[in-house]
Amino acid sequence: MSNKALFIAAGGTGGGIYPALSVAEALREVAPNVQLHFIGSVSGIENSLVPREGWAGFHRVQSGALHGVGLRKQLSSGLKVLSGTWQAWRLAQKYRPRALFLTGGWATFPTALGCHLHGVPVVVYVPDIEPALGVKVISRFARLVLTPVPESAAYFQRNVPVEPVGYPLRRILLKANRQAAQAHFGLDPQRQTLLVFGGSLGARSLNNALAAILPDLLSDGVQVLHISGKADWETVQARRAALDTPLQARYHAFPYLHDDMGLALAAADLVLCRAGASVLGELTHFGLPAILVPYPHAWRYQKVNADWLAARGAAIRLDDECLPKELLPTLRTLLSDSERLAAMRAAAQRAAVPNAAQRIAERLLTVAELRINRGSLS
Numbered sequence: 001m002s003n004k005a006l007f008i009a010a011g012g013t014g015g016g017i018y019p020a021l022s023v024a025e026a027l028r029e030v031a032p033n034v035q036l037h038f039i040g041s042v043s044g045i046e047n048s049l050v051p052r053e054g055w056a057g058f059h060r061v062q063s064g065a066l067h068g069v070g071l072r073k074q075l076s077s078g079l080k081v082l083s084g085t086w087q088a089w090r091l092a093q094k095y096r097p098r099a100l101f102l103t104g105g106w107a108t109f110p111t112a113l114g115c116h117l118h119g120v121p122v123v124v125y126v127p128d129i130e131p132a133l134g135v136k137v138i139s140r141f142a143r144l145v146l147t148p149v150p151e152s153a154a155y156f157q158r159n160v161p162v163e164p165v166g167y168p169l170r171r172i173l174l175k176a177n178r179q180a181a182q183a184h185f186g187l188d189p190q191r192q193t194l195l196v197f198g199g200s201l202g203a204r205s206l207n208n209a210l211a212a213i214l215p216d217l218l219s220d221g222v223q224v225l226h227i228s229g230k231a232d233w234e235t236v237q238a239r240r241a242a243l244d245t246p247l248q249a250r251y252h253a254f255p256y257l258h259d260d261m262g263l264a265l266a267a268a269d270l271v272l273c274r275a276g277a278s279v280l281g282e283l284t285h286f287g288l289p290a291i292l293v294p295y296p297h298a299w300r301y302q303k304v305n306a307d308w309l310a311a312r313g314a315a316i317r318l319d320d321e322c323l324p325k326e327l328l329p330t331l332r333t334l335l336s337d338s339e340r341l342a343a344m345r346a347a348a349q350r351a352a353v354p355n356a357a358q359r360i361a362e363r364l365l366t367v368a369e370l371r372i373n374r375g376s377l378s
Helices: 014-030 071-095 108-117 133-139 150-155 178-185 204-219 230-241 261-267 279-285 301-311 320-335 338-350 356-367
Strands: 005-009 035-041 057-061 100-102 122-125 144-147 162-164 193-197 223-227 251-254 270-273 290-292 315-317
Touching: 005 014, 005 071, 005 108, 014 035, 014 100, 014 122, 014 356, 035 071, 057 071, 057 108, 071 108, 100 108, 108 122, 108 133, 122 133, 122 356, 144 150, 144 356, 150 162, 178 261, 193 204, 193 261, 204 223, 204 230, 204 270, 204 320, 223 261, 230 251, 261 279, 270 320, 279 290, 279 301, 279 338, 290 301, 290 320, 301 315, 320 338
Parallel strands: 005 035, 005 100, 035 057, 100 122, 122 144, 144 162, 193 223, 193 270, 223 251, 270 290, 290 315
Antiparallel strands: none
16 A cells, blocks of 8 residues: 555544544654644634644534533534534545554544544544543444553443553653753742643633642742633733732643643742643653642543542542632641642652653554654655
């Protein structure tokens, strides 16, 4: 076969998009002649997060939610899924990819179905420990399912080929170091740094909980890196302006970080965040102790992620409704206990799986029957 095209499908949130981008980076490294086509949804955030450079094509297919919505929405989404499946089939007919790699998001289901109907091998990566319902359905006709941890295999049928590979990280995260991070954000190396973020879309309950205790926390001498999300950015700016001048200098707030996220993680001594899929790779790579607050208004994916890290001693799970009463004392307890922080840091490091992106890229190329050769592909 002479065709060198591969499809990558992802969307919805950063939890699905960033692993796809990490694998794309690795593919360009181990197989530079491969032609990568990205497939996303019509209006998802992948349209702004996924760079256009380096892709042979950037495509959109129709889709919609089929689970957890009303009948009218199901009918509307069903028609979109049918349309998206036809669109994906047409894309497969045009470009004849050697394989489809997908992570998560609404667009992945019609893309997987359309490519499968065209005979394209499907490789699935599950970013969270527990797969979403759509991924479980797709896994039944996937050639291979890759997961972040071995425990994910329990969620699939026995006849589904499942292989744990770790969580892939972008190269720019892997290059980040603490000294450069402190200089970039203007941090005091003598002070402890708390990093607070709520995922690619932000988290209002985390923002509000932090705002309620921020003066006390800053008065304790802690410096805070806060990634608020764009929806709450104006409110966060106003709250910062209301702080006393000495405290303002210790509070570093941003609406969103993309390429600088690795620096923020490298600078941190403790993290307060949601428990989206990225914590499985980012917190473990940087050896970061964490207080994980699972998103309460969805299925239990984030709770499973949080509990997995907590069971290994790398994190504490604190549920959303407990934030008002327990957040400040929990932070103070951890930040004042250097031995416990060191133990949590070591536990996080033990859970890290290096080179996940390269491992996934190589498995994908094997399924696609493309040779791993930096100069050429068979």
